[in-house]
Amino acid sequence: MTRLSETLPSEPSAALSSVYGTAFQAAREAVGPQNHPASTLYVVATPIGNLADITLRALYVIERANTLACEDTRHTQQLLRAYGLDRNNSQLLAVHQHNEAEAAAQVIARLAQGERVAYVSDAGTPAISDPGARLVAAVAAAGYRVMPLPGASSVTTLLSAAGVVGEGGFVFTGFLSSKAAERQRAIETLVGEQRAVVLLEAPHRIEALAQALNILGGRLVTIGRELTKQFETVHTLEAQKLTAWFAEHTDRVRGEFALVIHALEKPKTDPTEALDASSLRTLKLLLTELPLKTAVKMTSDITGASKNVLYDTALSLKKGLE
Known part of the structure; x- marks a missing residue:
């Protein structure tokens, strides 16, 4: 999903760390009485852009975890330092899309030793579009508990601001194929989809996606760009106007994107x-x-x-x- 790279400070200031020191104290007081057992995998949501969107419970569990499994150890170390934490390399375990099945065995071995293992992706809620699903399935199959910690997600963030009206909920599709023909076929199947559809896209492919969505004509699409960050944009317009909208300003194609294709309106009948x-x-x-x-x-x-x-x-x- 969205990465935090642009918002994380390269060298966290002492002032920033001290602010989150207060947050850690609040987390200990608020969450301490709750049960967070050992030999458990904690699936922890992290901010998608704004560092302040971390939850008290996430801070508490990250601080107490014996091991942090993460999509990118360098990125997670940077995030931890922003909050005034630091972990040595032995406490960080890389679990990403290329090694998820193999790394799951290492996580299970640590759970067997009574550890608390927290898994975080680069940003947002793990196992939605980021890695984590295979890890969760393997841990559950091995008989260990998986405890989710809710938090930031570009999917629900954009849906909450899109004003989608319609029955039947929504469909999460995520990233479409980078191949033009496969992407076009996928979008053609969405023409008749009556529910809202959530898509994710990278900046270097957003214009191609906009062009492909032209087939949806007057159907409304809400664009979420750089959600929760300084230059956040949430804008709703007809699908057939997407290409022109992006062409108006070069800045509009920069950043990470989530899009909501609105529910198909039912024709009014007499x-x-x-x-x-x-x-x-x-x-x-x-x-x-x-x-x-x-x-x-x-x-x-x-x-x-x-x-x-x-x-x-x-x-x-x-x-x-x-």
Whole structure:
């Protein structure tokens, strides 16, 4: 997902460390009474951009963990130092997409020795788009507990600001193929997807993705760029206008991206079209002589049509007469 590289200080200041020293004290007091057992893998979400988005519980578990399994040990060490922590290399274990299956065996060995192992990806919640799923599956299969620590995620961050309206939730697709033909085929399958869809993209491919999404026409897309960082952008527009929007300013193609394709709007239908001719004629006749609810009930009794459909139709007919 998003990386923290641009927001992490190369040399954390003493002032920064002292601020988080206060946070660590608060974490110990707030989280201390809770149970965080040994021989457990802790899946820990870390900030996607803003260092202040770390949770008290994450700080507490990171401080107490015997081993930190991480996507990039150098990156994690930099993150730890920003919070005033430092770990020696023996306490850091690289677990990334190229060695996840093999490294899982090392994690399990440490759990067997009674260690607390915390896994962090470069940024965000592990095992969503970043590595971690294979590690979690292997640890669970070995009979050890996996405890998730919720926190930052570019997926939920953007969804919360996108204003997506519609039923059925959303689909998380993540990164599409870097190959143009495969990416186009994947997007073509999204044309008929009625639910909202969340995509992730890197800066060097965002313009190609925008061009490919043109097939969605007037369907709304919310772009999240550099989420939680200083130059954060959240903007909603029609898919067919994405290419032009990116072309307006060169800065718009810089940074990491999350995109939400909004839910497909259901076509509005005329309620009268849901009734057969006989039911509609009966309803119209009764409405001229009886109150709405009585006309609806009698029409339903006579024709067997749904009361809900009849009621909606009756309301529509009444509005037409006003």
